[in-house]
Amino acid sequence: MQELWQWPERTMRRVRWLLLIGWVGLILSLLVPAAGLNGNGLFWGSVVPGGLLVIAAVSHELWRRICPLAFISQLARALNRQRRTRSANGRLDVVKIRADSWLGQHHVQLQWTLLIAGLCLRLLAVNNSAVPLAVLLLGTVAAALAVGWAFGGKAWCQYVCPMGPVQQVLTGLRGPLGQSAHLNTSSRITQSMCRTLSSDGREQSACVACQSACIDIDAERSFWSNLQGKRGLDWAWGSYPGLILAFFLLLEMDGSGSADTALLPIAAGLNIPRLIAVPVLLSTAGFASAWLHRRAEVLLSQRYRRSRRPEPEQRARQHVRLLWSWIAINLFFWFANPLQGLFGVTGHHLLRSALLLITGLGLARSWSRTQGTYRRENSSTSLRRQLQAMPGLEKALDGRPLEALQPEEVFTLVKAIPAIGDHNARRIYSDVMRDMFETGRMSQASALVELDDLRNSLNLSREDHHAVLALLQRSAGPGLAGSLLEQEASELRCAAAREKIEELMRMSGLAVIDRNGLSASTETALDRLRQSSGLSDDAWESCLVSFGPASDREQQRLQALHQDWQHLHTLQRGLQEASGREPLLRPLAQVLRRQLELVTAELEPAWAAAQHPPLVAASEGTWNRDEAMDLLWQDPSASTAGWALMVERQRGATHAERLTRQARVDRERSAFLEEQIQGQNSALVDACAPLLDSELFSDLTPDDFLWLAKQGDLRCYASGDVVIRKGEESSFLAIVVDHSVEVVSGECTIAVGSAETIGEMGVITGQPRSATVVAGPQGVALFEVPSEAFEDLLQRSPQFNRGLLRELAKRINPDPSQSDC
Incomplete structure (x- = not known):
């Protein structure tokens, strides 16, 4: 069966037009009752349940591509009549909903409030009343048009439509026939992602990144991203089964749905007007369902914690949400029958049974999924692309195609390839990261966690990750500049803009975009594309430069990177010099040093290939x-x-x-x-502050120092106190921070002073202590590092390695002036 996302856009347009014509016909049937069509029964009995059935039993992808209201909301964009405001440079740009705006932060609460208001309105006024229902539908159409005019992208679907959160609840990780977007390597267009047709009939992305972690791009990523911290989604997810049950019970109790009965008592013996009772009962049922949802989550997390399952809170939340989705779907169709009695009671029973089976299989498939599995699959897709070019890979795979490997096998392969090395490892890591950003499959804020398995396979550290990410921000230009949410959005917009520029070039017969030789009509067409792209001016120029003459494009990139290299060198040198006066600056200077090393590794080969003179940092320049x-x-x-x-x-x-x-x-x-x-004040910084002056740790970054502070302990001993006793287990090594200690071995006593180490031989060999160590005449301050952290410390700090080797050499050839033997 052809994947739903692959259904041709031309075919889907015809379907949307047919559904829109049907929508108009439905409204007309409500306004002209003489037509003989029961519009109320058709809408409430078949249209609404039918849409939910498509989402629950097939996939959200199909519904979101054919929804008439979504289609209507995009008319202003199609006609190039969207609202625009002037940017800082005076150009007119389409208005977008910002993630930090009120609507961007509270849209789920707004949508759920509208949903509950709609349920109340049906029960109180429009269930069996044709004209009020027609007015409601016309108002919804007007609202979709208005929102589509006022904001770019799928603003109606993502931020206003009451069915938006419902679709997310019903979809869960993925619909029964839905596609795994993160495993799709053949196209940048996934699931129900916005798309358009070029002049030659090719499908192009029309995404303007109106929402981060978009359900239209990757439903599973949206699920994991919104599992925690999404305002209002917990309440919406938890309350939905309760709202469904209360709604249908109230509908069966009194389904008149006429405004004439709104002030009548809700039931015999209960003298509360329906106008008050209906919203109160619905809200109460929603709160009760949400409370049960929360209790189930707490109890399940406690059970998982007792059984020592990893990430118990997250797994409990995932499982309870999936279970609530399954309950909501089957509860709804227990009451609703979209077949409208077409096959009698038997038909409804068969529909219920089929839905139970389909959703049950979907629940079982999603139950064992973990966010870690998704992350491995997600990054392995990009990793495969980078491994394709490696020589000798076919031989290592013994004839198996790379695409046939499971994600775990791909990571194992990376570990097993001896030719990778540190430089190639960082290059592969950088390329995978860039690919995942550009395809919208990862945000930069979550990259550290999502690429954890890949980092371990390549033997890279957190500091390598941060340095690679900083390098990407520099070398990729404005497309990766600005806030991290904007970076991800900009990549998606750039991808869509590039396709449209390519189409314009084909139609105009252009091989390159040379800004000095463009016709007025081409300039106008480019400006129209810029306005509709949603890109900032800098990002648009960066995108446009990629279509310029190859030599000019590369030279511009190299010159920009060279200027950045010089500037970074000046800042790093100034910070290093200032750290002599302010030791707290030393770790920050190391951050810039590591960034400078990566920028140099990126720039140097290309700079030499372009026949420029060797890189020389400017000796002058004020930082x-x-x-x-x-x-x-x-x-x-x-x-x-x-x-x-x-x-x-x-x-x-x-x-x-x-x-x-x-x-x-x-x-x-x-x-x-x-x-x-x-x-x-930070207790961690206080703990490691005495080490800032030590040459042993002169190459540590803030990440390293805070890690060291968490592992170790600053302790003070009075003169003569025993610090280490001969024969004890070697459980730690220590760095002398202030004053000195005396190492006593038989008749021999050796003084060990500030910035030197003690106890390292026992930690290295795993043998018991070979000597007793006592605090010196003035006492001593020590920073003790447990043996479990020793290996990590060696990896984090080459400088500590060298200092330790010097200490061991001194132990072998001691200075007579420091010993009493």
């Missing part, structure tokens, strides 16, 4: 501390941002306020960063 701190505040790492804010707060309140006024929208968050935003 700007505010620029450096702004850059570090926007770093992908929350630890780096928090550290920069902490340093600036110590410098002065105005400097800290300057940073916090710059939003870190959808970037990585952490408890440490929140502490710094609130102006609190």
Whole structure:
């Protein structure tokens, strides 16, 4: 069977027009009762249940591609008549709903409120009244038109339509016949993603990224992204079965649905007007259902925690949501019969049974899914693309095609290929990350978690991730600039804009876009495309440059990267010099050093290939501390941002306020960063502060220092106190922070001073302590690192490695002046 997303757009347009004609006919039948058609019965009995049946038994993809109201809401876009406002440069741009606007944050509450209001309205006025129903449908059409005119993208479907959250609840992870969008490698157009037709009949993406983690692009990603933190969705999901049950019970109790009866008592002996009783009873049922949903989630998470299942809270929430979806679907069709008695009672029973079976199989399929499985599958799709070009891969696979490998096998293959190496590992990681951003399958805020398995397979660290992400932000230009939500949206808009520019070039007979030689009509067409693309001016120019002459395009990219390299070098050098006076700056200088290394690795080969002279950093140039701190505040790492804010707060309140006024929208968050935003002192920084002056840790970043602080412990001993006793288990090594200790072995005593280590031999060999160590005459302050963290520390800090080797060499050839033997 052909995938639903592959059904031709030309065919779907015909279906949409037929449904729209039917919608108009339905409204006319309500306004002209003499036509002999029971419009109320048809709408409530077949149209509404039929739409829900398509979503529940087939897929949301099909319904969202044929929905008449969605079609109506896009008419203003199709006619190029959408509302526009002037941008900073005076151009007219289509208005978009921002994620941080009131509607962007509270749309689920609005949609669910409209749904409950609609249920009340049906029960009170329009169930059996033709003209009021016609007015309601006309008002809905007008609202869809108005929203489609006022905002770009699928604003009606995503932010206003009451059925939007219902579709998400009924879909869950994926419809019974739905496609796994993240496994689709043949097309950038997935599921019910917005699309259009070019002049030669090819399908093109028309996505303007009106919502992050869009259900039209990838329903499963939308499910996982909204599993926590989505305002109003918990209440909507939990309350839906209760609303369905209460609605149908009230409908069977009194289904007159006429405004004439709105003030009559709800039932005999209960003297409460229906106008009050209906919304109260519906809301009460919704609250009861939501409370049961929450209780089930708590009990299930406790059970999972006792059985030591991974991520018990998340798994419990996933399972209860899936179960509530299954209950809601089957509860609805227990009462509703879209067949309208066509096959009698038997037909309704068969429909119920078939739906139970289909949704039950869907529930079983989704029950065992985990977010980790989705992430591995998602990243393995992009990883396959990068591995295709590797030499000798066919031999390693013993004839099996790469596409046939399971995600786990792809990651195992990466571990097993000896030719990858550190440089290639970072390149593969960067290419996979870029591919997932460009196809809209991952947001940059979630990239650290989603690419965890790939990072482990390539033996890369969190710091490598942050450095690669920072490099992508630089080298990709404006398409990856700005807030992280805008970055993801910009990539999707750029992909759609590129297809339209390619079509314009074919129609105009252009091989390249040379801005100096374009005709007036082509310039006008390009400007029209820019307005409809939803891209910022910088992002549009970056997109357009990619169609310019190849030599010019590459030279512009190299020159921009070279300027950035020089600027980064100046900032890093200035920060390194200042760290001699302010030790807290040293970890931040290391962040810029690692970024500089990656930018150099990216720039150097291409710079040499273009026959430029060797890279030489400018010896002159004044660094700007505010620029450096702004850059570090926007770093992908929350630890780096928090550290920069902490340093600036110590410098002065105005400097800290300057940073916090710059939003870190959808970037990585952490408890440490929140502490710094609130102006609190960090116990972690206090714990590792004495190590900042130590040369042993001069190459650690804020991430590394905070990790070290969590692992270790700063302890003080009075003179003569035993720090290590001979024969004890070697459970830690320690760094002397202040004063000294004395190592006593037989008749020999060796003094160990500040910035030196003790206990490292026992940790390395795993043998018991070979000597006793006591605090020196002035006592001693030690930073103790448990043996479990020793291997990680060696990997994080080459400088600590070298310092440790020097210490071991001194142990072998001790300085007589420091010993008493």
